[in-house]
Amino acid sequence: MSGIIGHLSAGCIAAAVLLAAGAAQAAQFSVGEKVFVPMFQPNPELDGYAEGIVETIHDDGTLTLRVNKVETGKGKTLGGTCHPSGGTPLSGAKVVSDDPDDLVIEQRLPSDEVMPYRRGSQLYLERENLSIAYLKYLGSGMAMTPDRLDVAIRRARETGLPKMVAAMEIAKAQVVSTQGRGFPVPATRALEKAAPMLDEVAERLEAHTESVEEAERILGGTAPRHREDPLAAVIVRLHEIIEDQLGELEGQSADPREVPGYSADDILAIYTGWYRVMTANDSRPFQNADVAFYRERAEKTIADGEWPELL
Incomplete structure (x- = not known):
């Protein structure tokens, strides 16, 4: 499973984090809340995301998430598609269970890389609809x-x-x-x-x-x-x-x-x-x-x- 949690270039990380941060703004989270982790790309055709539960809120504002669903973009692993030198929000995560039917990953993330579930899923859907139009034209x-x-x-x-x-x-x-x-x-x-x-x-x-x-x-x-x-x-x-x-x-x-x-x-x-x-x-x-x-x-x-x- 360690090979699946791949690595990305710094540029790819920056793009994903900036997109996530802009949408997440200053969201407040609570333990047990279902959340959305965007793994967005400049081309939404390549978007991925993860869903999970807030397990711990740390004093520094970071969150430990228990992730149980990951959707990778076309041709991607959990780590993404960019060059091997960095990581997505899930890169380096602790794999609790690598059972494909019961995937569980733990990861600690800054709160600005996490979105409330409803807001994140709606944004993903908007980007997916945009991607459909784009691919139709191509x-x-x-x-x-x-x-x-x-x-x-x-x-x-x-x-x-x-x-x-x-x-x-x-x-x-x-x-x-x-x-x-x-x-x-x-x-x-x-x-x-x-x-x-x-x-x-x-x-x-x-x-x-x-x-x-x-x-x-x-x-x-x-x-x-x-x-x-x-x-x-x-x-x-x-x-x-x-x-x-x-x-x-x-x-x-x-x-x-x-x-x-x-x-x-x-x-x-x-x-x-x-x-x-x-x-x-x-x-x-x-x-x-x-x-x-x-x-x-x-x-x-x-x-x-x-x-x-x-x-």
């Missing part, structure tokens, strides 16, 4: 209407997840731009407003260059396709969507200058918008080059009657 995206994405944005704000707010705002911008309200439409229609949408997304990403860098690593195959950074995951998904839609146009015309309803400049604007996304509105280089470099290259490729690659 998947088929079917029926992810602007209204549903508005709800996800609100939940992300209320639960204090700024990267998830940005991710869901980008998802909404993309859905609105297709004019399909979350339902499939032909690429000829879906891409009509893609260029201004991509420019808007690029402006939003100026404040999140680290997520753009992570998305670049994922798209380049130098980072795993994990979803610890929800904003990076949405950028990668946006790439997949635009690439598929451009592929549909290419299926209609091998020459990008001859797509019905689109001029060469229209096609170029879509590619240029994507390069703005990957440079965070030209505030950082993408693969050591700026927007002008990629735009000029795409313009030449289109002038030659060929489709550029959506890098």
Whole structure:
């Protein structure tokens, strides 16, 4: 069982503790009270939690808990998913019983890492509902209407997840731009407003260059396709969507200058918008080059009657 109580990086600990502390505020506890121990992550898809009873309240304000239920996030042990050098609130706990049907763990924690059960479980449910919307968008995206994405944005704000707010705002911008309200439409229609949408997304990403860098690593195959950074995951998904839609146009015309309803400049604007996304509105280089470099290259490729690659 000692291997299950794993270790985390200091950064992961800080994130979990700050999220818990912000929600717990200055809660007062009593012996015998049922409590909730959040093991929250910046991406709620990876959230975990524990439930237990307050066994002892110490003079220094710490609590000894008798934990009898642990729910780990996707792919996690009780210790979490981060690099092996630290611990979650349960790391180092005393295992009283490792029977899977009767798990009992004792742990002493600061009170700000513990929440009243009802408040904690409600917050977890809100984050889980947000995660469902996020995963739905990353998947088929079917029926992810602007209204549903508005709800996800609100939940992300209320639960204090700024990267998830940005991710869901980008998802909404993309859905609105297709004019399909979350339902499939032909690429000829879906891409009509893609260029201004991509420019808007690029402006939003100026404040999140680290997520753009992570998305670049994922798209380049130098980072795993994990979803610890929800904003990076949405950028990668946006790439997949635009690439598929451009592929549909290419299926209609091998020459990008001859797509019905689109001029060469229209096609170029879509590619240029994507390069703005990957440079965070030209505030950082993408693969050591700026927007002008990629735009000029795409313009030449289109002038030659060929489709550029959506890098």
